[in-house]
Each structure stands twice: as C-alpha cells, then as structure tokens.
Amino acid sequence: MSLAPGSAVGIIGGGQLGRMLAMAALRLGLRVHVYAPPEADNVAFAAAHHAVEGAYDDRLALKRFAAGVDVLTYEFENVPPTVFDGIATPVRPSPLALATAQDRLPEKAFLAACGLATARYAAIHSVDELDRVREAIPKGFLKTRRLGYDGKGQVRVDGAMASRDALDTIGNAPAIFEEAIPFTDETSVVLVRTEAGDLASYAPSRNEHEGGILRRTSFPGPLNPEFEAVARRWTANVAEALSYVGVLAVEYFVTEDPERPLIANEMAPRVHNTGHWTMDGALTSQFENHIRAICGWPLGSTSRTAEVTMVNLLGEEASDVAGHLHNRLARAHIYGKRTARPGRKMGHVNFLTRTVDFDTDRW
Amino acid sequence: MSLAPGSAVGIIGGGQLGRMLAMAALRLGLRVHVYAPPEADNVAFAAAHHAVEGAYDDRLALKRFAAGVDVLTYEFENVPPTVFDGIATPVRPSPLALATAQDRLPEKAFLAACGLATARYAAIHSVDELDRVREAIPKGFLKTRRLGYDGKGQVRVDGAMASRDALDTIGNAPAIFEEAIPFTDETSVVLVRTEAGDLASYAPSRNEHEGGILRRTSFPGPLNPEFEAVARRWTANVAEALSYVGVLAVEYFVTEDPERPLIANEMAPRVHNTGHWTMDGALTSQFENHIRAICGWPLGSTSRTAEVTMVNLLGEEASDVAGHLHNRLARAHIYGKRTARPGRKMGHVNFLTRTVDFDTDRW
DSSP, X not given: OOOOTTOEEEEEOOSHHHHHHHHHHHHBTOEEEEEEOSOTTOTTGGGOSEEEEOOTTOHHHHHHHHHTOSEEEESOXXXXXXXXXXXXXXXXXXXXXXXXXXXXXXXXXXXXXXXXXXXXXXXXXSHHHHHXXXXXXXXXXXXXXXXXXXXXXXXXXXXXXXXXXXXXXXXXXXXXXXXXXXXXXXXXEEEEEOTTOOEEEOOOOEEEEETTEEEEEESSOSOOHHHHHHHHHHHHHHHHHTTOOEEEEEEEEEESOTTOSEEEEEEEXXXXXXXXXXXXXXXXXXHHHHHHXXXXXXXXXXXXXXXXXEEEEEGGGGSOHHHHHTSTTEEEEXXXXXXXXXXXXXXEEEEXXXXXXXXXXXX | OOXXXXXXXXXXXXXXXXXXXXXXXXXXXXXXXXXXXXXTTOGGGGGOSEEEEOOTTOHHHHHHHHXXXXXXXXXXXXXXXXXXXXXXXXBSSOHHHHHHHTSHHHHHHHHHHTTOOBOOEEEEOSHHHHHHHHHHOOSEEEEESSSOOTTTTEEEEOTTSOHHHHHHHTTTOSEEEEEOOOEEEEEEEEEEEOTTOOXXXXXXOEEEEETTEEEXXXXXXXXXXXXXXXXXXXXXXXXXXXXXXXXXXXXXXXXSOTTOSXXXXXXXXXXXXXXXXXXXXXXXOHHHHHHHHHHTOOOOOOOBOEEEEEEEEEGGGGSXXXXXXXXXTEEEEEOOOSOOOTTOEEEEEEEEEEEOOOOXXXX
C-alpha cells in the first residue's frame, strides 16, 4: 500500500504527539483528521483539516471517523484495541501492538520472548501474593498493569512499606511487581519500520527522568557501539515480531551488572518523547518517518545532523516563550496547551550545539 | 510589544506562504487565524485554529477578523493597504511597505532613494510615450504597474514589436517600461527586522527562473564577499527606511558591467520563495523569523546548517510524493493544493548535501 498524494490520515488522540504527527503530515501534503475525547487542550485539532470529538470507546463514532480516512494511527497507547474490530481502514501500528503495550504483564512477557532482558516481575492479585513475591524480590515497583504514564500509577516498594499500603496507593488495580533495577543510565531506541520490513532507527540518547517524567535527552548516549547494536537489534526484534508499521520506542536501563548490562524497561507503540530531539537534530523527524511508514512511503534518513539536548518544558516553564528564544541555538516547540498543571508537558526545547557531518544511515 | 504565549496571529492570504507561516506560528504555541478570499485551494486553512473567507477589500469583514487577533500579517503583497485604515490591531509589516511594493513605479523610485542601483525605467501612459522611451531604452520589459507575479503581466519588448501590440498584450493597464538587464546571475537577500531594529539576513542564494517562475535556488550564491555585503546593506536600507517589521526580500541581478555589477530588481514585503531553503538549511526558517519578529520576540539564528538546493515542484511535478522521498537527503514540502495547473507552485524539495558548521550570524 502506498497512499496517493492528498490522502487523508486519521490520528486518534489530540495531544502534543498527535499535533506533531499532524504537522508532519501536513508538510507532506496529506489531509489530516484528528479524533479525540472532548478536552480543553486537544492541541492537535489546530493542525487538522477535520477534528472530531468522541470517546475512545465509542465504536460507532470511531467507525464513522475511520470511513473518512485512508489510514488510521494513534498517538496514545491506551485506546482499547477492540474498538478497531470491524473497521476496514488499515490501522498502523496494528491493534496487536496496542494490546501488547497497554498491559504491563503481557508486555514484559512479550519483550522477554523477543529476546530482550527484562527486570524480574510477577503479577499481583492480592496482599498475600505481594508479600510472597517480595521475599524473592525485596526492592521493586508496584505498578498498575494499565493506564500508567509519566510515573503515574506506580509506587516504589521496599522493606519499610506494608504490602497493604502499597496496593492501596495504586487503588488496588490489577498490578505487576517489578524488580527495581539499580541502573546507571537510561536510554531508548526509537525505530521505524515499514510494511515491507524496511527498518531505520535513531541514535540512542541519554535520557534523564525527574519524578517519573522525562526531563532531558542528550548526546552522546550512554551505550558503547557494542551495546548500541544490541539495543537496536532488540528493538528491531520487537518490531518484527509485531509486523510493526510506524515508529516504535523501547526504553532501556543501563546497569553495571555484567550479567545484565542492558535491560528493557518498556515499549511504546507510538512516537516517543525521547525522540523529540529528531525534530531539529536528525535529517527526518520521528513524526515524519511515522507518517511516511503508515502511508507506505519510503523512510527518510535517520542520520543525526547536530549535537542536541532536548529539555521538556513542564508546567509553567513554557510561559516565557520569548525567554527561551533568546538562546540563538535553541529551537522551541510549544504545544499551545492552555492549562499548565505542575509536571504537565507544555513544550520542549532542542538546544543545538555544533552540527555534525551526516553519519551513515543505520539499517 | 512582545506578545504573550498563546496570542493569536492573523494571517491574510491562504496560499502556501500563509500555510508555512501558520505552521511556524503553531510550532511556537501561537493561535493562528487565517483570512482569505473564497478559493478551493486555501491551503493555509488546515493549519489554522480559525479560518475566515472574505474578500481582500471587504473592510468590515477584515475589521472583524482583526479584532480577534493580536497582530496582523500577510502572505500576499496585493492586499489594498487602505483596508487597514481604522484597524487598531498592529499590522506587520506596515501598510506602507505594502503600498510601496505593490506598484512598480513608486517601488523603483523608493529602491533608488534607498541607494540601490536599479534598471532604468519610465512610466508609460500611451503608445506615443512608449515609442519615445524605446528610443532611449531599446530593449526592455513592459510591465503592468500592479498585480504582476511569476512573469505574469509583462512582455519583453525589443525592435521587432510594435508598441501598440506590447500595450495590448498587457491589457493596456497602467504600465512601466524597464530596461532589460543583461545579467549573468540572479540572487536575493531575505532579511528580517524587529521593531527594535534588530536585523538578521540569510545567505544570498543563486536563483534560477524558467519562464518567469523560480525553478531553483542553490549555493554557493553568485556574490563574492564584497558584493554580498553590499546586497545585505542595501536590503537593510530598504527595511530601515520603512521601519519594517518581519521578513523582507529584495531580488538582485548580477551583471558583468563594472559600473553596475549589482542591480535591484524588485522587493517583496513578505516571506519569499527564494527563502524556502531556510526550512531545512538554516537554523531558523524565514517563516519562524517572520513570526518571531511580528510577535516582538527575539530573532533566531539565520546561520546556514547545510548545503542545500531548493527546487520548486510545478504543476504535476508534486503528484509523485513518494518518488521525491526516495532520495534520503531530500526534504519534501507539499502544499496540499488540489488543482495542479501548469506552472502552479505545488510544493518544493530541499535537497541537502553535506551539513556545514554553523557559520557566525550576520548582524
């Protein structure tokens, strides 16, 4: 499948990822339709030819939306995959990727099945079960299996905390207990795959989180060439196992444990915050490559073109736009959200240092 | 004046320049309103929060539109400047720049008054007058004073053509006769100025036209450092004389005449096709710098970051989008127009070669 010029791309989700996908699609002359639940800050709507408000589980509305576009994609992994049942429009990445990624339990099992090292984990259904698991894994995180993001829906559990309290903290939702990994660094591979199996991936950045929220990605990344090749290969395994079409991100911990130097943390079946640097530091952004892949168009080069540090603007940090623009090597991306809740991602800045020669493409 | 985040920018004109301005404004978190006459291909509407159809001379509609935005700008120099009378919203660049640029006669006089060398010219009101002028200037172009673009509204006049026929060809509109310049190269300076008088300009490219339509811009440009400094200075003179705010372009002929090596051809009070390479080959695009300037925000660096050749896609040339994307160093910009008339600008491709180190900013 290769879409004709001026075809319509349907994006499910109205946040900043949908917005940046929409802008990439517009730049390529595509028509953009966006579907999102009613919300004050559906910032993707501004970059769309057609915007529809509807619930993620409103099958009828979604079916009508799908009928108006040539391909469907999503910015958000918590869309119920069953809503795509009976929809003839191609959904890319496939609902299988959604189903795999949105429940931490099958996600972990799937990553392990693809050959990726993961933290030890166990499903938790009761206080007793958590007590037993903690005997084997004394330090870990109790996480809801579904709907967690940016550190939400999880609690760190060690000797001091009663299992009862831990489960109460996450609302006694279906849960998974994951071993706490004493990592030295975090990184990720943002990869794109076409239907025909073409693969390209971006250089793995150094990712720093604060309070569970990504604060900064920078280069050089933490991986030596050997581990970088492993991380790219592992991520490709995941994409291939899912017959994935579009951008996929897998986050990794880097440890000093010689037995497990690289541990997959989680996957995201979508464009990813750790790939925002590609908007100004790579020849083709992750957003454009996602759009190209889902349209059946050739991928663009993922070569890095600049040294770049991406910094998220959280809460009120985006309110002084002009201030961020004073640095002449800063590229600001402001999402246009009206409500600046603390910790909310309001924009990001790519700070460029020197450009680098185009490196050779990977894959 | 420095606009608050989330302020609304009003763009008059719905074509590709308005669309690329709109996308630059969106990226900075601004709200975008677009006003344009009803037309099938108002491609800027897709990147706007709010789109209004109305005639350029509908003062009431334009006044209502202006009341909803914090600053007004335009993508099109043929808006009647008087429609802004009585509008309190700042108009940037000012209506004075519009008035100067949209009539070739005062435009030429103004450029000369700013110290720029121009072709010899004369106003033409009759066949007799044209006959007389042709005695002094045997080879030239008869052009309508207003509403010409992309080689439209003009005819080359030399010994073989009767003055009567020449005037008939341009519909006997108010006209100017301009000496034909035997140029070796064409170039342009795309410059941006803030209200406070800060200036930045982009490297002057080599511009090639075919049939009056820009086909290609490339680097290195045709000017040696001495003439490049002259061209930048002349363009700055024009901006300063108009207290100009935003992006201004002046096109130049390069000749082998030692008396007049550089001759100003025309000015455009807006972002310019010869600046489209900046979207992928400069740290800040002309579109973003225009938006920054009109918002009272600091200018971004105009440093070139790559060797780049811009090629316009005319008529049917944009219909094979995927084909253009096969070159991994090509950056395609497709405007989303439905009707591909011959010669119509449907998109452009920036072909990157190697990146270059950031050069030092100019001004």
